Amino acid sequence: MNKIKESPALTSNDFQNFVKFMAKRFLRSIIVILGxxxxxxxxxxxxxxxxxxxxxxxxxxAERLAAVREIWGLDxxxxxxxxxxxxxxxxxxxxxxxxDTSTPVLHELGLRFPATIELALVSMIxxxxxxxxxxxxSAYKQHTRTDYLAMILALVGVSMPIYWLGLMLQGVFxxxxxxxxxxxxxxxxxxxELNLYAFHTNFYLIDSFVMGIVEGxxxxxxxxxxxxxxxxxxLATIPMAVIAxxxxxxxxxxxGKDYVRTARSKGLRERLVVLKHVAKNALxxxxxxxxxxxxxxxxxxxxxxxxxxxxxxxKYIWLSITQRDTPVIMGFVMIVAIIFVFANMITDVIYAYxxxxxxxxxxx
Amino acid sequence: xxxxTDSDPEKDNGPVEIKQNVDHDSVQSDLETVSExxxxxxxxxxxxxxxxxxxxxxxxxFFAFLAILSYLDTILTLIFGQGIFPYGPNEIFANxxxxxxxxxxxxxxxxDNVGRDIFIRIIYGARISMTVGFLAVLVSLSAGTFLGLIxxxxxxxxxxxxxxxxxxxxxxxxxxxxxxxxAIFGSSLTNAMIAVGIVYIxxxxxxxxxxVFVERELMYVESAKVLGAKTPRILLKHILxxxxxxxxxxxxxxxxxxxxxxxxxxxxxxxALPPTAEWGSMIADGRYYWLSGPHLVFFPGIAxxxxxxxxxxxxxxxxxxxxxxFKR
Numbered sequence: 001m002n003k004i005k006e007s008p009a010l011t012s013n014d015f016q017n018f019v020k021f022m023a024k025r026f027l028r029s030i031i032v033i034l035g036x037x038x039x040x041x042x043x044x045x046x047x048x049x050x051x052x053x054x055x056x057x058x059x060x061x062a063e064r065l066a067a068v069r070e071i072w073g074l075d076x077x078x079x080x081x082x083x084x085x086x087x088x089x090x091x092x093x094x095x096x097x098x099x100d101t102s103t104p105v106l107h108e109l110g111l112r113f114p115a116t117i118e119l120a121l122v123s124m125i126x127x128x129x130x131x132x133x134x135x136x137x138s139a140y141k142q143h144t145r146t147d148y149l150a151m152i153l154a155l156v157g158v159s160m161p162i163y164w165l166g167l168m169l170q171g172v173f174x175x176x177x178x179x180x181x182x183x184x185x186x187x188x189x190x191x192x193e194l195n196l197y198a199f200h201t202n203f204y205l206i207d208s209f210v211m212g213i214v215e216g217x218x219x220x221x222x223x224x225x226x227x228x229x230x231x232x233x234x235l236a237t238i239p240m241a242v243i244a245x246x247x248x249x250x251x252x253x254x255x256g257k258d259y260v261r262t263a264r265s266k267g268l269r270e271r272l273v274v275l276k277h278v279a280k281n282a283l284x285x286x287x288x289x290x291x292x293x294x295x296x297x298x299x300x301x302x303x304x305x306x307x308x309x310x311x312x313x314x315k316y317i318w319l320s321i322t323q324r325d326t327p328v329i330m331g332f333v334m335i336v337a338i339i340f341v342f343a344n345m346i347t348d349v350i351y352a353y354x355x356x357x358x359x360x361x362x363x364x
Numbered sequence: 365x366x367x368x369t370d371s372d373p374e375k376d377n378g379p380v381e382i383k384q385n386v387d388h389d390s391v392q393s394d395l396e397t398v399s400e401x402x403x404x405x406x407x408x409x410x411x412x413x414x415x416x417x418x419x420x421x422x423x424x425x426f427f428a429f430l431a432i433l434s435y436l437d438t439i440l441t442l443i444f445g446q447g448i449f450p451y452g453p454n455e456i457f458a459n460x461x462x463x464x465x466x467x468x469x470x471x472x473x474x475x476d477n478v479g480r481d482i483f484i485r486i487i488y489g490a491r492i493s494m495t496v497g498f499l500a501v502l503v504s505l506s507a508g509t510f511l512g513l514i515x516x517x518x519x520x521x522x523x524x525x526x527x528x529x530x531x532x533x534x535x536x537x538x539x540x541x542x543x544x545x546x547a548i549f550g551s552s553l554t555n556a557m558i559a560v561g562i563v564y565i566x567x568x569x570x571x572x573x574x575x576v577f578v579e580r581e582l583m584y585v586e587s588a589k590v591l592g593a594k595t596p597r598i599l600l601k602h603i604l605x606x607x608x609x610x611x612x613x614x615x616x617x618x619x620x621x622x623x624x625x626x627x628x629x630x631x632x633x634x635x636a637l638p639p640t641a642e643w644g645s646m647i648a649d650g651r652y653y654w655l656s657g658p659h660l661v662f663f664p665g666i667a668x669x670x671x672x673x674x675x676x677x678x679x680x681x682x683x684x685x686x687x688x689x690f691k692r
Contacts, residue, residue: 035532043548152416155680159672161624163631164647164665171654171661299537303628307651318632321547333544337535344535 021352029345036337041085044330045078095334096327100320105331109313114202115185116305116312120297122205122228123235128290131240135247135286136279142252150244157241162300166234166307173230180230183309187223194220231308235300239293246289250282284354291347295340407609410685417681423674431491451481453488453641464657473663476646477653482660485641486667492642493623493671496557500622501615503561508568509611513599515569516576527573530566538563539625546634553626553642556635560625564618571614575607613683620675627668643668 052060052068069075073084088094098108138150174182181187185204186194199210205228208220254260255278263273301314309315313332320328411417437447451461457479465475473482515526533541545559579585580603588598627644629635636642638649643664650660 031528032532032535035528036535039532040544043544155676156669156673159620159624159669159676161627161631161644161647161665161668161672163628164661164668167647167651167654167661168665171658175654295535295537299539302539302543303632306632317543321543321632321634324547326547329544329547333536333540336537336540340537341535
């Protein structure tokens with residue numbers, strides 16, 4: 001572990017190992033993704049009900065139903081249906097129409113993903129910025145009151161229903177104190193103007209920031225940031241607690257190692273030992289936890305977005321479930337699972353890059 | 365506790381007469397129970413020293429007590445027409461109560477939008493959450509243990525297939541998979557419970573599989589094989605008891621998670637349906653009345669928080685007691 005600093009400078013043999021590891025990991029991810037798509041196909045297609053009815057949209061006529069059956073091969077054996085399903089997904093990115101709006105599911109989801117990603121990223125950054133220092137301090141002050149308090153708070157954080165925390169925050173800070181609006185991504189008056197602005201990515205932070213720089217009008221950016229605070233805190237609670245706990249335990253494990261004693265006996269300042277040596281190595285296992293929690297954040301978004309009327313995929317999927325909009329649910333579950341698999345893969349690759357031993361363990 | 369089952373060649377040559385008419389199997393199981401009892405005693409002693417975990421256990425007992433109380437209340441109401449509590453969980457405007465009454469002596473947690481007593485509803489919610497949490501974990505625990513034992517013991521192709529399926533299931537964020545299952549099978553408390561149970565199967569299966577990998581290489585499994593024990597016997601009587609400790613930790617943590625998730629599904633309107641007194645759906649009912657009465661949301665949330673926290677505290681305490689390396 002104490003060689004971490006040198007690991008980026010890989011020898012050619014090391015590099016080969018690394019590439020091999022990455023290739024293997026990528027292949028495994030692809031297989032898992034194919035499996036996920038298959039599971040989703042089985043769940044939604046083979047179970048009772050008329051899949052044509054699900055795929056056609058809101059106004060089924062006999063001709064349209066027949067056309068859908070023809071396109072998706074629904075009168076053919078299941079195996080052929082599966083092949084058509086896969087072909088359409090891979091080559092045309094087509095998973096059907098939304099039952100409710102009769103527009104392609106991926107289009108509907110694409111419209112709403114930026115809002116969710118923005119919220120999830122802000123929450124994750126918040127969770128990391130608070131969770132890691134808490135973990136470090138808690139480990140360094142092990143057995144003290146600070147440590148106990150931090151860890152009990154972390155445990156409360158994991159045990160808390162986040163929708164309840166969201167409602168409490170919204171109630172106290174938006175309804176009672178009136179500090180925030182408490183719903184939506186931006187003040188309603190500003191939203192249409194921002195959406196019509198020439199520079200449009202649908203990531204409000206970026207859009208309004210560009211607007212601020214170009215037009216000198218920072219009102220939009222401030223409003224966006226304000227609206228992110230409450231849902232951001234609510235969504236960040238669980239990963240924050242998980243990161244703090246993980247950071248603490250891996251710090252404690254690292255602090256017992258020989259190199260720490262060596263560093264101390266060299267006369268290095270305690271601050272330097274803890275931050276530069278121990279914390280740096282303790283970060284590696286924590287990164288895995290961060291990666292794993294990103295998928296959970298996308299799931300948690302369903303609850304947070306419902307409460308804060310956040311126009312992202314989470315709220316949309318909840319509406320789709322209540323309206324039984326099957327293709328949308330199917331598409332969303334599939335996409336999030338794929339994102340999750342890739343996030344895990346990237347985490348593993350970063351881990352292997354930082355800790356060369358992993359690559360050797362994986363060889364067999 | 366494993367080394368006790370290993371036979372010691374020197375001792376075998378000792379008092380042969382005594383051993384001759386003793387059933388070999390019962391001697392072995394005697395040794396096992398003695399060693400296991402001692403181990404559990406040590407674990408219990410370590411656990412007792414952990415005050416935070418004891419606090420968790422206390423809360424857990426309290427919630428279990430509430431659950432039992434609500435069962436008693438239901439039974440007494442059925443028989444005598446009058447239970448322990450002055451109001452029923454779904455009694456509207458009971459005894460002239462009005463809507464949104466703030467907490468008072470008569471209604472400890474106040475009343476909700478239709479004048480139901482929130483305290484009584486929370487007690488009844490304890491019974492739903494505890495039962496549902498236990499049953500959901502039972503689903504994941506039994507299926508997960510079965511898959512894990514099979515995968516870990518046989519290894520090879522069987523393991524590869526099971527592991528791959530588990531990895532695919534793990535790729536879905538937990539609440540989303542539950543949502544998808546509910547979207548297909550329709551929403552109800554039972555389905556929510558089963559959905560959460562299914563979602564957590566891979567976690568238990570992975571833990572068991574990992575443990576079995578370690579255990580099956582140990583001497584005692586080898587000896588059991590040599591003695592002619594059949595595979596199911598080895599798995600159930602020899603390997604499973606040794607995996608038990610780890611499983612008990614995750615069962616405790618798992619019940620907490622299951623309570624949290626089922627409540628979340630009910631909050632979304634996909635689990636318990638109104639007017640059931642379930643904590644998650646109570647929060648959902650109260651969310652539109654913040655200005656009239658924040659207590660509609662506050663108390664059920666605290667109930668969920670404390671129930672889940674107590675299971676987590678006990679789980680953490682057990683982990684520390686079973687594996688002193690985790691000790692603070």
